[in-house]
Amino acid sequence: MTTDNKRPLTLRDVSEATGVSEMTVSRVLRNRGDVSEKTRQKVLSAAKELGYVPNKIAGALASNRVNLVAVIIPSLSNMVFPEVLTGINSVLENTDLQPVVGVTDYQPEKEEKVLYEMLSWRPSGVIIAGLEHTEAARAMLNASGIPVVEVMDTDGKPVDAMVGISHRRAGREMAKAILKAGYRNIGFMGTKMPLDHRARKRFEGFTEALAKEGVEIMDRAFYSGGSALAKGREMTQEMLERSPELDFLYYSNDMIGAGGMLYLMDQKIDIPGQIGLAGFNGVELLQGLPRQLATMDACRLEIGRKAAEIIAAQLDNPDTEIEKHVTLTPTITFGDTLKRR
Amino acid sequence: MTTDNKRPLTLRDVSEATGVSEMTVSRVLRNRGDVSEKTRQKVLSAAKELGYVPNKIAGALASNRVNLVAVIIPSLSNMVFPEVLTGINSVLENTDLQPVVGVTDYQPEKEEKVLYEMLSWRPSGVIIAGLEHTEAARAMLNASGIPVVEVMDTDGKPVDAMVGISHRRAGREMAKAILKAGYRNIGFMGTKMPLDHRARKRFEGFTEALAKEGVEIMDRAFYSGGSALAKGREMTQEMLERSPELDFLYYSNDMIGAGGMLYLMDQKIDIPGQIGLAGFNGVELLQGLPRQLATMDACRLEIGRKAAEIIAAQLDNPDTEIEKHVTLTPTITFGDTLKRR
DNA sequence: GTGAAAGCGCTAACAG
């Protein structure tokens, strides 16, 4: 503990306090090179005593190294992304890299801005959600000269590396499972988000697989904002009033799916006999609900982990041969709301 | 769009491309000082063409200014903290400040480490959750010489400024409401987190207010890990089997409270007649559940906003007289699980 | 309006 200082301390202050050269102080503080145990201790205790905190700004400029990994995601309130972050963290914790998070709110222009801001700090790598970016953003990523991993989605061409699942395939698989279970009158509910490309791709894959069997979606609805659980309720009620012949409801995420499920249970509707249900994501929350909603795991943790590993490996040795296109395979959980066949 | 470069571009590159001095290029790019419209355009287009991204590291070192606000929170998976972040963001968006988030996992030593890391980037301000920190962390905050706002909790003495609610009072208020409604056999369930000081303080306030009326908690249980909703179910079942005479259950957060509620509904137990329930936080999720759980809003958005305002105001003018101790008052939502009296 | 010089606090590279 020291008295409050107006000016933050510098290496020089520690150097003067110890009589050791700045350079040696720097070596001690970074654990670099050989320093005698005696001076080591002297420096360490002085630094601690003074309350010295190194200036990474200066260090980064001098060494041309910044141990930051920029992580750019659409949202923090989705639960999906914090989990990806957790995966990233779990890997980076064992390195000297640190994640720095930027949020885009699903807006391409904001993504571009956030990316620019982050790149201006010269991070060592970038992990960014999705494959769709503005022209300028893609150009920046290309020009950055650092490892770039695009995550979540593998339906497209990455700038550099990519890790994720095929959402198109995920939609198709769910459609197949639903058809196989015998449902034919299918409704869809999702977010009104033209910019959520992954939800869009799932939807496309879904309708495509239905079409292959001559089935067409009977009703659909989109929402935006509000509590997803509450929206799921409302929309489900409305849709069933509008299209009472529906026998299956596919939701673009588990939260609205859970809302729908709770509504149907209130109405004493037989699930999955009269109506089947499925969501997407495999959120942990589902486990506490009265019934388990059918869903599909998005492999979020694994995606984060893999992405971080790719960055770390490249940084460790730029010549390492690593798999740059990693496609994970989500599995269906049938739960209690989709007949198993 | 340019060809890929190994070396990132510098001001000098733009300077050479335009024939304008580095200094003037810098002025244009920062919108500082007077520059003729002609050179302005020339520089701007060249910079864009080349794909120049300024190096903030160098800029920060030279100007001794970093437009970053360090935000240090215990967790991202709690939903509470992302909301505080949203509040912070909403204010900082209108300034040139940028939040940078660090996560501590409720561990004091990790908080200390994260704080050290962040301070070493010389941010312009710090927003940190809670009032309890290690000795060293407090010393760093003191020595940093930048505005510091401790958020969430106001039961204690801040290093500099603080914004939050009194969790002790929140616990007391809820206890009073419960007693007033006529419940006497009260059980408590919460997280097994000695380090979640806010949950602890709520519990203390709660028992204290009960004690004042001669009431003692009849049963209690603590959990850790797992899906909160599922845990709420399990624990509620166990507790009621153990203590069937309970007529009220107070949960330390809404998620386990919701789990408990769903369990009781499964059991066709009369809520709030036979058993009343209450949680804490006012999470949006609750709105979609079959019944609305009684809860108390933690003012998360407002806390974030106010904290960011304090930082921004201090930075804008260090001599501004501002309120450094802001205590917000949470309100009880009775919902459908706590009798109103 | 524009430019030249002098650092910001640190580390790479070398010399002892």
Next chain:
DNA sequence: CTGTTAGCGCTTTCAC
């Protein structure tokens, strides 16, 4: 093992 020198890429300051 320790110290010296020369920048990193930018901005501040001052001169023109």
